[in-house]
Amino acid sequence: MKNIVVLLSGQGSNMDAIVRACAAEKWDAGVCAVISNRADAPGLALAKAHGIPTAVVDHKNFATRDAFDSALADLIDTYRPDWLVLAGFMRILTPAFVQRFEGRMLNVHPSLLPAFTGLHTHKRAIAAGCKLAGATVHFVTPDLDHGPIVAQAVVPVLPTDTEASLAARVLAREHVIYPLALRWCLEGALRTADGVVSHRDGAAQLIT
Numbered sequence: 001m002k003n004i005v006v007l008l009s010g011q012g013s014n015m016d017a018i019v020r021a022c023a024a025e026k027w028d029a030g031v032c033a034v035i036s037n038r039a040d041a042p043g044l045a046l047a048k049a050h051g052i053p054t055a056v057v058d059h060k061n062f063a064t065r066d067a068f069d070s071a072l073a074d075l076i077d078t079y080r081p082d083w084l085v086l087a088g089f090m091r092i093l094t095p096a097f098v099q100r101f102e103g104r105m106l107n108v109h110p111s112l113l114p115a116f117t118g119l120h121t122h123k124r125a126i127a128a129g130c131k132l133a134g135a136t137v138h139f140v141t142p143d144l145d146h147g148p149i150v151a152q153a154v155v156p157v158l159p160t161d162t163e164a165s166l167a168a169r170v171l172a173r174e175h176v177i178y179p180l181a182l183r184w185c186l187e188g189a190l191r192t193a194d195g196v197v198s199h200r201d202g203a204a205q206l207i208t
């Protein structure tokens with residue numbers, strides 16, 4: 001049985017989707033802890049409702065980013081994670097943190113990377129007149145929002161879209177690709193060559 005640790009800062013709907021997929025598809029794995037940098041993150045209550053242990057490491061209690069990341073990494077290691085899953089974890093991670101978990105750490109980002117790294121992705125996609133938007137699950141590297149891409153989902157941008165309506169359409173697809181990408185990782189089904197990830201059986205990594 002493999003251990004998954006989830007980091008989140010907000011609602012936790014991606015964590016919820018992963019926990020549900022884990023149970024529904026009877027993965028040989030489980031979310032053994034959900035950790036947040038915010039004590040008021042609604043995702044913590046959701047995790048508790050699933051019976052998952054939770055913890056808070058509040059970044060405001062640390063003088064430096066290095067000190068926060070080091071305390072967070074030490075706590076994560078107590079759960080002996082096979083995979084570390086960033087699910088709406090809104091902190092920039094230091095290279096030392098990333099190196100500690102590199103190769104077993106995934107992130108979901110609400111854009112078609114490498115477009116729109118960083119914040120306010122939906123607002124920026126609408127302002128740019130994009131006709132397509134989407135989400136990306138990728139391996140985490142020290143280069144923010146730039147790791148090898150495991151899976152992407154595309155959605156249309158409609159002329160009537162607001163930031164909120166586009167975000168909701170993208171989030172619904174995140175709930176499909178994130179559990180799928182994590183399952184592939186747990187199964188050891190992925191290979192990375194020259195920064196490009198492929199599935200050993202050629203499974204579609206683009207979800208429409």
Ligand code: GAR
Pocket residue numbers: 008009010011012013014015043087088089090108109110118135171174
């Ligand atoms: C998701 O849209 C995720 O892609 C985004 O935060 C949201 C979290 O939702 N993450 C980022 O922007 C990271 N750069 P959730 O808390 O309901 O899973």
